[in-house]
Amino acid sequence: MANPPCSAPAQLRRVLGLPALVFFGLVYMVPLTIFTTYGIVTELTGGRTAAAYLVTLLAMLFTATSYSFMVKRFPVAGSAYSYTNMAFGPNVGFLAGWSLLLDYLFIPMINYLLIGLFLNIAFPAIPAWAIVLAAIAVVTVLNVVGIHSVAKTSNLIVGAQIVFIGVFVALSWQGLAGQPVDLLAPLRGDGSAPGFAALMAGAAVLCLSFLGFDAVSTLAEECKDARRDVPRAIILTTLGAGLLFTVLAYVSQLVLPGSAFANTDAAANEVMMKAGGQFLANFFTAAFVAGSLGSALASQAAVSRILFTMGRDHVLPQRSFGYLSPRFGTPVFATLLVSAFSLLALVIDLATLASLISFGAVVAFSAVNLAVVKTHLMDDAGQRTPLGLLRYGAVPLVGLGLTLWLWTSLSALTLVIGLCWFALGLAYLAVLTAGFRRPVRLVDFSETA
Numbered sequence: 001m002a003n004p005p006c007s008a009p010a011q012l013r014r015v016l017g018l019p020a021l022v023f024f025g026l027v028y029m030v031p032l033t034i035f036t037t038y039g040i041v042t043e044l045t046g047g048r049t050a051a052a053y054l055v056t057l058l059a060m061l062f063t064a065t066s067y068s069f070m071v072k073r074f075p076v077a078g079s080a081y082s083y084t085n086m087a088f089g090p091n092v093g094f095l096a097g098w099s100l101l102l103d104y105l106f107i108p109m110i111n112y113l114l115i116g117l118f119l120n121i122a123f124p125a126i127p128a129w130a131i132v133l134a135a136i137a138v139v140t141v142l143n144v145v146g147i148h149s150v151a152k153t154s155n156l157i158v159g160a161q162i163v164f165i166g167v168f169v170a171l172s173w174q175g176l177a178g179q180p181v182d183l184l185a186p187l188r189g190d191g192s193a194p195g196f197a198a199l200m201a202g203a204a205v206l207c208l209s210f211l212g213f214d215a216v217s218t219l220a221e222e223c224k225d226a227r228r229d230v231p232r233a234i235i236l237t238t239l240g241a242g243l244l245f246t247v248l249a250y251v252s253q254l255v256l257p258g259s260a261f262a263n264t265d266a267a268a269n270e271v272m273m274k275a276g277g278q279f280l281a282n283f284f285t286a287a288f289v290a291g292s293l294g295s296a297l298a299s300q301a302a303v304s305r306i307l308f309t310m311g312r313d314h315v316l317p318q319r320s321f322g323y324l325s326p327r328f329g330t331p332v333f334a335t336l337l338v339s340a341f342s343l344l345a346l347v348i349d350l351a352t353l354a355s356l357i358s359f360g361a362v363v364a365f366s367a368v369n370l371a372v373v374k375t376h377l378m379d380d381a382g383q384r385t386p387l388g389l390l391r392y393g394a395v396p397l398v399g400l401g402l403t404l405w406l407w408t409s410l411s412a413l414t415l416v417i418g419l420c421w422f423a424l425g426l427a428y429l430a431v432l433t434a435g436f437r438r439p440v441r442l443v444d445f446s447e448t449a
Contacts, residue, residue: 025237039267045202046193057242062399068231075226087371098425102360104303157294186253307334359418
């Protein structure tokens with residue numbers, strides 16, 4: 001017998017419109033995020049990062065469409081956790097949310113690591129660990145104050161990065177003018193890692209670049225008109241950012257052909273020095289660090305709301321995780337916990353972080369694609385029309401197939417760590433449900449759905 005839902009769940013404040021949602025998604029993804037793993041993916045693909053982005057964008061557009069279907073029907077916080085919960089029940093929902101936590105918990109961390117890396121290069125006298133700690137403190141304070149501060153800061157950061165992109169492309173074009181340029185090289189590669197498997201391996205890592213559309217869905221309960229604006233923001237964010245990533249990767253490969261770098265983690269510095277000298281390198285550092293700070297702001301806001309939703313569901317301890325600050329209306333405990341977890345940025349490396357984030361992402365993406373089929377076709381006979389079968393059957397199943405293809409391209413180490421994380425979540429769920437004999441308690445979403 002199902003447990004009765006909780007009464008009067010805590011409510012988030014509805015203050016966001018379509019522009020704020022799109023900017024939130026863009027700043028979460030970071031327009032300059034292509035340079036986060038540029039060196040890693042360029043080596044993996046043999047100089048075909050732009051082509052890898054096109055593959056990932058195709059997969060993500062199908063999955064983003066599935067997210068838009070789900071958020072239109074269920075405009076609630078919690079993202080893949082909530083959608084899978086409603087489609088397949090609380091146990092499966094918990095496991096999807098647990099997998100999603102793997103990437104959401106690590107995304108703020110990867111931003112802090114990058115901030116420390118690039119600012120330490122610019123200011124060697126300041127230890128990277130000190131920079132990381134200062135960034136964590138700033139982001140935590142802004143997120144505790146509220147979503148207004150995150151949205152306003154996001155707008156400024158996206159604007160600054162757009163200016164940098166314009167300068168980068170202009171200087172690159174000027175430097176390439178009059179020189180022999182192989183326009184197909186960024187798509188064909190340098191031959192160091194031939195074959196489709198290498199391209200797919202790079203595309204799998206790039207999944208982390210597209211997590212912004214998923215983050216948009218976590219703000220459904222803070223949107224003025226979630227059913228209208230969140231689906232639009234998801235598609236606009238995915239398509240716009242994906243095309244921008246591809247163009248930046250393409251131009252970067254034209255500026256600095258090949259796939260060998262002096263420092264793979266900081267390969268972007270070599271591109272900037274070649275495109276515009278020290279001026280552009282300094283400009284890039286400032287814009288990239290600002291973008292990473294903004295992404296940390298957005299990603300910490302997103303994961304704290306997922307933890308809040310799981311706490312509100314009593315899946316996690318409700319008194320702590322389901323608590324909202326009376327003054328700021330934000331999940332303070334969840335925000336502080338994410339900040340504490342982010343201290344691992346002091347000891348973990350970039351390549352491992354990127355792969356782990358992608359593992360959690362593709363598991364959650366797979367769950368959402370399946371949730372569309374379950375809720376819109378299997379549970380709703382009225383949608384079993386030719387158009388309904390195309391929208392709610394073909395689209396999510398193609399998205400699922402492409403996502404699983406990316407999943408199999410992840411490294412063996414990533415799969416081992418990811419599966420261990422999944423097993424840990426399964427063990428916790430067994431304890432929570434007394435050996436799966438009772439269901440996880442649910443929240444009544446009737447007022448928000």
